[in-house]
Amino acid sequence: MGLLLLLHVLLVAAAATAPAADAWGKEGHYMVCKIAESFLTKEASTAVKELLPGWAGGELAETCSWADTQRFRYRWSSPLHFADTPGDCEFDYARDCHNTKGEKNMCVVGAINNYTAALKDSSSPFDPTESLMFLAHFVGDVHQPLHCGHTDDLGGNTIVVHWYRRKTNLHHVWDVNVIETAMKDFYGNDQSTMIQAIQQNITVGN
Numbered sequence: 001m002g003l004l005l006l007l008h009v010l011l012v013a014a015a016a017t018a019p020a021a022d023a024w025g026k027e028g029h030y031m032v033c034k035i036a037e038s039f040l041t042k043e044a045s046t047a048v049k050e051l052l053p054g055w056a057g058g059e060l061a062e063t064c065s066w067a068d069t070q071r072f073r074y075r076w077s078s079p080l081h082f083a084d085t086p087g088d089c090e091f092d093y094a095r096d097c098h099n100t101k102g103e104k105n106m107c108v109v110g111a112i113n114n115y116t117a118a119l120k121d122s123s124s125p126f127d128p129t130e131s132l133m134f135l136a137h138f139v140g141d142v143h144q145p146l147h148c149g150h151t152d153d154l155g156g157n158t159i160v161v162h163w164y165r166r167k168t169n170l171h172h173v174w175d176v177n178v179i180e181t182a183m184k185d186f187y188g189n190d191q192s193t194m195i196q197a198i199q200q201n202i203t204v205g206n
């Protein structure tokens with residue numbers, strides 16, 4: 001699971017991205033995966049490339065927002081983007097990892113397990129390309145603090161705040177505004193400059 005590890009490392013370093021109710025916006029997911037790709041071993045990179053759809057142009061990062069575009073097509077996938085807890089900060093898998101119908105494992109933690117297992121099992125009935133795209137997305141999501149928030153405020157979606165002069169909600173600030181503002185104020189609105197800056201700060205061994 002080199003992939004998971006790298007995604008994890010970069011996410012922790014990146015900490016800032018996109019659209020409300022989605023989790024990291026497009027930009028955040030792209031950056032997370034772009035940085036992760038650079039940590040893949042040759043072997044992992046080859047395996048990933050073999051699974052990528054043609055439209056990805058050989059880049060995992062291009063597919064990392066795909067899961068957000070499938071929420072309507074795959075209705076069941078909506079609760080897989082987060083794992084909220086009722087009021088306290090201690091996530092209890094047995095109690096908290098379910099969808100609104102009470103079906104177990106239907107949260108981002110269950111989904112990461114699900115797609116990790118599917119990718120490891122060559123006899124899995126699930127489409128491996130979709131498993132990879134879901135996994136790369138959900139590992140990003142789970143690092144957005146408000147994707148592991150509280151159920152009563154829908155992970156900050158109902159908390160109205162102002163980001164500078166714009167009215168928005170706390171979830172959206174984390175998903176999108178923090179990243180956008182940082183990119184604009186510190187990196188001349190250039191995504192690759194921001195990616196490089198984050199990459200330079202990642203140290204080996206955490």
Ligand SMILES: *[C@@H]1O[C@H](CO)[C@@H](O)[C@H](O)[C@H]1NC(C)=O
Nearest residue numbers: 076080105106110111114126
């Ligand atoms: C596991 O993946 C399959 C195929 O995408 C999906 O139907 C199922 O809902 C997933 N379950 C979880 C817990 O992610």
Ligand SMILES: *[C@@H]1O[C@H](CO)[C@@H](O)[C@H](O)[C@H]1NC(C)=O
Nearest residue numbers: 013194196197198199200201
């Ligand atoms: C990188 O680390 C330096 C020194 O701690 C810090 O000032 C800078 O903001 C960091 N940059 C990023 C993108 O994390």
Ligand SMILES: [Zn+2]
Nearest residue numbers: 022023081141
């Ligand atoms: Zn998401």
